Amino acid sequence: MSTEVASAKTYPPSSEFSSGAHVDAGRYEEMYAxxxxxxxxxxxxxxxxxxxxxxxxxxxxxxxxFGNVSIKWFEDGTLxxxxxxxxxxxxxxxxxxxxxxxxxxxxxxAQHITYKELHAQVCKMANVLKxxxxxxxxxxxxxxxxxxxxxxxxxxxxxxxxxxxxVFAGFSPDALGARVNGCDAKLVITAxxxxxxxxxxxxxxxxxxxxLNDFDExxxxxxKRTGDPIAWRNELDFWWHEEAEKVSDDCxxxxxxxxxxxxxxxxxxxxxxxxxxxxTTGGYLTYAAMTHEITFDYHDGDIYxxxxxxxxxxxHSYIVYGPLANGATTLMFEGVPTYPDASRxxxxxxxxxxxxxxxxxxxxxxxxxxxxxxxxxxxxxxLKVLGTVGEPINxxxxxxxxxxxGQGRCPIVDTxxxxxxxxxxxxxxxxxxxxxxxxxxxxxxxxxxxxxxPASGEIIEGNGVEGVLCIADSWPGQMRTVWGDxxxxxxxxFADYKGYYFTGDGCRRDEDGDYWITGRVDDVINVSGHxxxxxEVESALVAHSKVSEAAxxxxxxxxxxxxxxxxxxxxxxxxxxxxLRQELRTWVRQEIGPIASPDLIQWAPGLxxxxxxxxxxRILRKIAENDYATLGDTSTLxxxxxxxxxxxxxxxxx
Ligand code: WT7
Numbered sequence: 001m002s003t004e005v006a007s008a009k010t011y012p013p014s015s016e017f018s019s020g021a022h023v024d025a026g027r028y029e030e031m032y033a034x035x036x037x038x039x040x041x042x043x044x045x046x047x048x049x050x051x052x053x054x055x056x057x058x059x060x061x062x063x064x065x066f067g068n069v070s071i072k073w074f075e076d077g078t079l080x081x082x083x084x085x086x087x088x089x090x091x092x093x094x095x096x097x098x099x100x101x102x103x104x105x106x107x108x109x110a111q112h113i114t115y116k117e118l119h120a121q122v123c124k125m126a127n128v129l130k131x132x133x134x135x136x137x138x139x140x141x142x143x144x145x146x147x148x149x150x151x152x153x154x155x156x157x158x159x160x161x162x163x164x165x166x167v168f169a170g171f172s173p174d175a176l177g178a179r180v181n182g183c184d185a186k187l188v189i190t191a192x193x194x195x196x197x198x199x200x201x202x203x204x205x206x207x208x209x210x211x212l213n214d215f216d217e218x219x220x221x222x223x224k225r226t227g228d229p230i231a232w233r234n235e236l237d238f239w240w241h242e243e244a245e246k247v248s249d250d251c252x253x254x255x256x257x258x259x260x261x262x263x264x265x266x267x268x269x270x271x272x273x274x275x276x277x278x279x280t281t282g283g284y285l286t287y288a289a290m291t292h293e294i295t296f297d298y299h300d301g302d303i304y305x306x307x308x309x310x311x312x313x314x315x316h317s318y319i320v321y322g323p324l325a326n327g328a329t330t331l332m333f334e335g336v337p338t339y340p341d342a343s344r345x346x347x348x349x350x351x352x353x354x355x356x357x358x359x360x361x362x363x364x365x366x367x368x369x370x371x372x373x374x375x376x377x378x379x380x381x382x383l384k385v386l387g388t389v390g391e392p393i394n395x396x397x398x399x400x401x402x403x404x405x406g407q408g409r410c411p412i413v414d415t416x417x418x419x420x421x422x423x424x425x426x427x428x429x430x431x432x433x434x435x436x437x438x439x440x441x442x443x444x445x446x447x448x449x450x451x452x453x454p455a456s457g458e459i460i461e462g463n464g465v466e467g468v469l470c471i472a473d474s475w476p477g478q479m480r481t482v483w484g485d486x487x488x489x490x491x492x493x494f495a496d497y498k499g500y501y502f503t504g505d506g507c508r509r510d511e512d513g514d515y516w517i518t519g520r521v522d523d524v525i526n527v528s529g530h531x532x533x534x535x536e537v538e539s540a541l542v543a544h545s546k547v548s549e550a551a552x553x554x555x556x557x558x559x560x561x562x563x564x565x566x567x568x569x570x571x572x573x574x575x576x577x578x579x580l581r582q583e584l585r586t587w588v589r590q591e592i593g594p595i596a597s598p599d600l601i602q603w604a605p606g607l608x609x610x611x612x613x614x615x616x617x618r619i620l621r622k623i624a625e626n627d628y629a630t631l632g633d634t635s636t637l638x639x640x641x642x643x644x645x646x647x648x649x650x651x652x653x654x
Pocket of ligand 1: 267313314388389390391392393414415416417418419420440503504505517519520526529530531
């Protein structure tokens, strides 16, 4: 979606909202200045949000120089994340609801899990993990629906110091297997089935398939969700409800170093296979807790709902760790926005009196298309703050969110961040900033954005400028390394622009100094807020026996933001057909998962290549965007005539 056209209208917070907010305009300026002037002092103070077992004496030890990249926060302190998210709240809010669970089927009753109950369940799961041989530093893969057991499993891992790696339940068995392998997991936690949108995903079957070969020692703990029959692998499979009977509901939290890994989360990049982003313990939790409180202006007693899935970083930081560290009531929703119909989100808001609501632009665009009656049928008077995440929001969707959902009364925080950043890096604060539809507005405390000239890497000063977005210094929630491959970490984020963290995004700093994210500048595309490497889809396509070559690019899509456009060259002798198109779609879904399903497949007898054989993606992007009038210089192509054929047969004629 284009954010090029800035709307002249801005939306300042009401004085009523500002005066009750944690941070108003004056306080933002003051705190932001302090956070840059004295990062150590600022973050030492903020780290008091967390209970430390042994206090840290060193705050920050960071080197961004290529070859030596090293990021450490609060390094000699110790703590336990689950104790911070549960135990420390027991005395004051043991009977308060920690998690509201809203099932896929609206006729199934919601559950309210108190902090006391959460403590018992997490301790039980921690003891089960121990009984299954999982210890400190071991990896556990979670492949679960959005059920409370997903949060129990995350927190149980942190309780005993195991490192979790969540794989979104929409990923295929192949993708799951690669991730189990990638982090050498000892155990997979899954469910029999995942109900979602009235349909069922056979999670345990997928796990069986993923673990079929080469994983003889990987155990599997299975949560019973639907109770429908499943195939048991062998003596390595265990039911959660049976194992839970055998253990105590008390498990002392392990003392962890601030820089011990907390979790691994695989994410797509511009090259190769997804990489395991590593987040550590003390800095991550401090940052998740602080951003959750400040960005959403969360106050004690509020009911907070983030509609993401725990399979993405948003679910980690803003369903589980941030909210629970703050003693919040966090809602977990198993379903989808359109089931049973397009009023589901709003019905859930009404039913549970949600105060802060956080979702993705793609969901808003889909719901907006269904008309306002679905929203207007519900009482949304409890809403105070709205949020978006995952991709740029187009002004139409922003206006609809503001007027129809928020009834002009709720500030919208457009939060820009990444799996790598652990928490929000740029966002308006609801009590501080005059919102501009589509702008990520201002850096969070301690975050120092710089706009660079893409080719030279020179810093572009002043306002009214555009370039690539880098960050000049570390913040506590920053990823520390790529699991098992520190070299790749440095090459991906610190090689192109020396001395800076390179985000992969482009941005504009407007005349007022406010930031607008313009989208990825690398070969990463953003489909319905899900991030995908074009290289991953290409390698799935060429793994098919009938495909000789493939090139994949994004193109503008009204609902998804970007769609997946594939140029495919077939092996000699293979005939293009609609059946083969369908076969390739199914193939990619199997290789990666439904989220990677190609939208458009164009048969390409040849791809535009330079004389040295490099595919000119710029040209392919233009054709996919239907912008073939401005192809630029094609004279360096080995065979310029392939371009005419591609234009002639382009799929996106709309
Ligand atoms: C990429 C990161 C962070 C959780 C969800 C996605 C894009 C994210 C915004 C926003 C414009 C955004 C960026 C970023 N993105 N939020 N508010 N405005 N773009 O995490 O899968 O790691 O993807 O999503 O391009 O680099 P992710």
